[in-house]
Amino acid sequence: MELPPIPPFKTKTVEPVYFNTKEERSQRISQAKYNLFNLHSDWVTIDLITDSGTGAMSEQQWSEIMIGDESYAGSESYFKLQRTVEDLMGFKLIAPTHQGRAAENVLFSATVKEGDVIPGNAHFDTTKGHIEFRKAIALDCTIKEAFQTNVEHPFKGNIDLEKLESVFVEYGKEKIPFIVITVTCNTVGGQPVSLKNIQQTKALAAKYQIPVYMDIARYAENAYFIKRRDEDFKDWSIKRIVLEMFRDVEVVWMSAKKDGLVNIGGFIALNNKALFEKLCQFTIIYEGYVTYGGMSGRAMGALAVGLREACEIHYLHDRVSQVKYLGDKLQNLGIPIQTPVGGHAIYINALKFFPHVPQGQYPAQLLAVELYIEAGIRGVEIGTLLADRDPETGKERYPEMELLRLAIPRRVYSLQHMDYIAVALSHIYAKAKEYKSGFKIIRQAPILRHFTVELERI
Ligand SMILES: Cc1ncc(COP(=O)(O)O)c(C=O)c1O
Structure with missing residues (x-):
């Protein structure tokens, strides 16, 4: 049997993970106008909003x-x-x-x-x-x-x-x-x-x-x-x-x-x-x-x-394997993800995940919100909110894909955290067909609106 890949580092310093109840999270995301950028980090259990600047240093x-x-x-x-x-x-x-x-x-x-x-x-x-x-x-x-x-x-x-x-x-x-x-x-x-x-x-x-x-x-x-x-x-x-x-x-x-x-x-x-x-x-x-x-x-x-x-082969092997580990788990659960999985994140196809939610109601944002409420996991919408309006006509631009991105920070989380994410998603996926509506925008900035947009459930 081949030796499995292991992280090429040991832990010297740790930082806490925060736990809240579903009720607390429902309240907080509503107060945050359904924009996950508005959440305080200690209201989040696993933070996958970005892999940018969130890695651990050696x-x-x-x-x-x-x-x-x-x-x-x-x-x-x-x-x-x-x-x-x-x-x-x-x-x-x-x-x-x-x-x-x-x-x-x-x-x-x-x-x-x-x-x-x-x-x-x-x-x-x-x-x-x-x-x-x-x-x-x-x-x-x-x-x-x-x-x-x-x-x-x-x-x-x-x-x-x-x-x-x-x-x-x-x-x-x-x-x-x-x-x-x-x-x-x-x-x-x-x-x-x-x-x-x-x-x-x-x-x-x-x-x-x-x-x-x-x-x-x-x-x-x-x-x-x-x-x-x-x-x-x-x-x-x-x-x-x-x-x-x-x-x-x-x-x-x-x-x-x-x-x-x-x-x-x-x-x-x-x-x-x-x-x-x-x-x-x-x-x-x-x-x-x-x-x-x-x-x-x-x-x-x-x-x-x-x-x-970042160019060391053991580091890269561990990094990419961890993302793939989560991707494989989700695929085994039948959850529609972008394949093959890329380097830093898992992308879930929200149009397939929520087939009854119209694209104009931001289904990837809906999935982001539901995943937060379910398990305190914070991802980010890469879909119509991010695509923003056409700067010439001001009209909504619908991208070909409506994705929820779960970006994995470098050298931060373990495979157990990946297991937790997979189970949380499987809970929502089991009842996904029951979701019929998403959000409407109540306030948005002229450009890069996704950072500050405010939403209301339809
Ligand atoms: C491909 C790419 N280019 C540029 C940027 C912008 O970098 P920063 O967030 O450091 O301003 C990002 C950030 O996520 C990125 O992924």
Whole structure:
């Protein structure tokens, strides 16, 4: 019998899990206007709202917290981070920011103007928000399999090259400042992009003289999937795959709160000096001086260590196996999830889970609310609320999928917590057909409404 995978770490510090009754949770979610972002964390038992900034740091990272250099300019912690990024990713120039969307703000301030078109596999919501805020167009060129939740495809994050080429032909390099490959692709379920698709996208973009940018929040998980799911790269090290993913890429940006294994931070990395100088202007206006850009020295030091730890094979194996463990359990219970499961989360298909709840009544939000009431588990809607209205017409946009995302924080929960989640979902699934209605909106912000939206049961 083969030895089972085990977490490559032991526990040194623990933090409490909170328990409440169903009655208390029903009351609290109603007071929170059915928006799970409004819940206090001690009203939540298992928090799967995000894998972003919620991971546990290692003892090596905590020691960096003690020795961080907090100099305003020229901090040694910055250079430690710069050397790590250069070694792991091949980029010499690095602009830290306080998190991923801040990197988008700095980068797009320098590169996106009104009327531009930015294609990609499927942009993350803050990326889309920053593009649309500048009155540019964010276009998703996702492969169709990404939206077929029960179709097995090893790389559902891939770009549809035909769609991409038709966008290149229609708009040309004058209108397209760059294209974005997001690895892994959060919006379609944390699904990876294959190395071949990355290489083909780069070749196509080069033909049309369009630079390739990458959103690399989960670059290590993407590299792991390439190693596991593509025979041609099974003997490659994670580092070698990462370097090949980033070869000939003009700019990468990262929310370091994911595969950086830190609680806050982000950066932009590149080799183009002229563009870097342009970015620095915006870093200074929005984030801080260029050698800290909104991060403390200690956080940059911890990030330098985290970037390396995220590429360790035992870590990645444990990480991805845990997510798969939950996915397998749910599949065995017949619960409709996006398969194969991605790197950081389980996505439940709410249109299939609640077949009688109309899409216009936010069925994925309904599932999020019911799961919270059932067991204190907090997930997040990735559906119509998140898709938001069309910025031109103001009309509701209905995405192809209505998903509840259960994001698993890194190095935080055990397999027993996964068992608890599976049982809670099975309770709701057993009576799912009885649900006939969801929610209506009573208040919403002009953009990124899902964070603050207020709802009422229909
Ligand atoms: C793919 C991707 N890009 C960008 C971001 C934005 O990063 P942050 O939350 O650090 O601002 C996220 C956050 O979840 C993400 O998943």
